Amino acid sequence: MEIHETPTAETAMLIRRPVAEVFEAIIDPAVTTKFWFTHSSGRLDAGKPVQWEWRMYDVSTMVDVSEIVKDTKIVMRWSDPPTTVVWTFTEMPGNATFLEVRNFGFAGSADERVKQAVDSTGGFSLVLAGAKAWLEQGLPLGLIGDRHPKGVAAG
Template sequence: MTFPVAKAEMLIRRPVSEVYEAFIDPAITSKFWFTRGSARLEAGKQVQWDWDMYGASAPVQVLELEVNKRIVIHWGTNAEWTFTAQSENETFVTITDSGFEGEAEEVVQQAIGSTEGFTIVLCGLKAYLEHGIQLNLVYDKAPYAHVNKPEVTDEQDDSGEVEFT
């Protein structure tokens, strides 16, 4: 059996250095993906990413970093980001995820879920970096699964961030 590889791609209209940094720095990544990260990504280091609304966390082993080009991690599966400058202010991001385990149907479902999840992450990244808007896509993806439910208001501050109270 050939094992599936999840793949999500998106053009982000920002310089490659800014797009790459958005995945390295948890202070930025938390604006469009997870709630918080324990540290910046560094090759050979382990960090933790938390999704407080779901009561979930993931240990993340950073395997490789090529500045403004590539990120490779292991977090139960093997995920790789590639960053390709299309112009001075355009970056094409490709994320692949592989190494799913289980019976054939489980592996297929994991790959589908990963493709969906990383597509949501890239859409959130695009909105945040291009327009300064936090869409809270990951938060809203599965509201029935929330274990911590802050009230979301439609109030936004000058940065475009939605307030959670």
């Protein structure tokens, strides 16, 4: 009997900053642009779509937040076709936050869905590493911009 699992991108990172600060870093584009996208039409808020841009790649996406639980969870849909992203913030001892990201609902063939989940896992891992560096050390690592440099073929 064949079992069909839904491919899900999952990654997580301990960030040694208070949960309210880590939560705000994802909600507020003035902070998020330090480690992820380059421009946003506004803060994340339930029921108010925003557009995120990565101008170095001439790419943008609409983000539609369906649920926000302050300092605990953000549920959003993004991309085309849309997928669901769930951010979970867990307060940890020592003013730290465990930030988990799950992305699911990929479209296409089984192989295409698996590839999208793998790509998304890698992308969100870079986002969390960049967030950690920025929030803990104030270091803008440029991970997203350096992921696909001009002159290197996508593989």
